[in-house]
Amino acid sequence: MLICPVRGCQQALAPADHRLLCPRGHSFDVARTGYTNLLQPQDRRSKNPGDTAAAVAARRRLHDRGFTAPLLEAIATLAAPTAHDIVLDAGCGDGFYLGSLAQRLSCQGHGVDISVPAVDAAARRYPSCQWIVANADRQIPYANATFSLVLSITARMNAPEFHRVLRPDGRLLVAIPAPEDFIELRGATRDRVERTVETFRRHFNLLAHHRVTTAADLDPASVLDILLAIYRPLQSTPPTATHVTFSLDLLLFAYGGEGATI
Ligand SMILES: C[S@@+](CC[C@H](N)C(=O)[O-])C[C@H]1O[C@@H](n2cnc3c(N)ncnc32)[C@H](O)[C@@H]1O
Ligand SMILES: [Zn+2]
Incomplete structure (x- = not known):
């Protein structure tokens, strides 16, 4: 609610x-496209917070070209949503993950993002879900225990609010970039699993960790889209075709609290 x-x-x-x-x-x-903007003036730091229209469109093209399909499958397998689930996607972007799962399973989907272009794109593409502009780092505008599944896919990590809006029998899936994610474009990044588990330890118990990795040979336009999607300043020389790795650490948590097990 x-x-x-x-x-x-x-x-x-x-x-x-x-x-x-x-x-x-x-x-x-x-809005005409079906989303609602609930962002309060005190909950934003700039006039146009969150992803720009250009970043949203770039990510959408990557999803549309199928590069992220194996990531979606791995998320679906680990979170195992069913038609009975009521799902929140915190930092939903253009709605690809939530919208695809909701279309496939006919579960109830609710996406929250602080970016108007992202939520507008999600609402146009997946009208069966509810799409809300809000700051997921502040109060998530849903009543206590509304959801049976919360998703955070390379997005927000508001453990107390995820706990508040989740049912006690619910689960949380957090996806974070793994060290090899886009390694060809930005070099290896650190392993964030331990730190992320720590972020959620007070409110959630870790049930499972799965690393999903896929790769594709990308044309220059798609390489440019990745650079836009990961907020890299564009180089003066256009990117060339490159083999690119996509890799996420997926963490599945149960509602819980202190005493989490790994
Ligand atoms: C890396 S993108 C991931 C988008 C989507 N989950 C996906 O994987 O395609 C991060 C998203 O978080 C959103 N975002 C940033 N700060 C936010 C906040 N405080 N509350 C809600 N969304 C936020 C951005 O607008 C962007 O859409
Ligand atoms: Zn009121």
């Missing part, structure tokens, strides 16, 4: 004539 984001309100939001309305009269327009 969506709740009003106005500070100190948090009443339920109900649909009313192309708007969402709380009992105290706070009102939020539903």
